[in-house]
Amino acid sequence: MPSLRELLAGDPVVVAPLLLGKILSVGGTSGRIAEVEAYRGGEDPASHAFRGRSKRNATMFGPPGHLYVYFSYGMHYCCNVVCQPEGVAGAVLVRALAPLAGLEEMSRRRLRAKSERDLCSGPGKLCQALGIDHSFDGLDLLSGSGPVRLSGDGSVRAAAIGSGPRIGLAPGLATAGEPWRFFLVGDPNVSRRASPDG
DNA sequence: ACCGGGATGTTCT
């Protein structure tokens, strides 16, 4: 059995569905990963790493199993699990969680949320709910002692996983139509507009 | 339910 970190050293498109069902936790808050998107580095024009290393994307080129956090649209943070061996860029964006623990704390951070479904049903929302900001960029998810952790054994049944094109990309990008978004079928936290069944 | 636009700042051309 390969370790989780060994699995994460692979192609993000392969790793992404393996992350479904795993648990992301920060302090007393945690959620089960319900929706992800794969971003290939050099060969994917939608990836932040497509044009090479920069100050923002440096973590994507680092070792697998670390957290890549970026600031989006001047207002929100989004977080990724870094894939591929050190030196090769790749990441999986975490788009939605099913809240598991610390729901009161999440609600305090997300005053706009009108229901449990509003807590973590989006990449910006879940970072706000868990309190993830730029200071989390580069942290090891698998050290077992850090403030942010990725855990969980086993995998989700293939039949329970849906896939489709990634959300929010410019239509002209060569990889915009690739089905590199993966989600738990029927989970209410998954982006509704892009998956009528979910 | 669906759609359109504003907020807001970092990155790159």
Added chain:
DNA sequence: GAACATCCCGGTG
């Protein structure tokens, strides 16, 4: 200056 891996609110059907 434009683009952007988003979210929220207020319009309309």
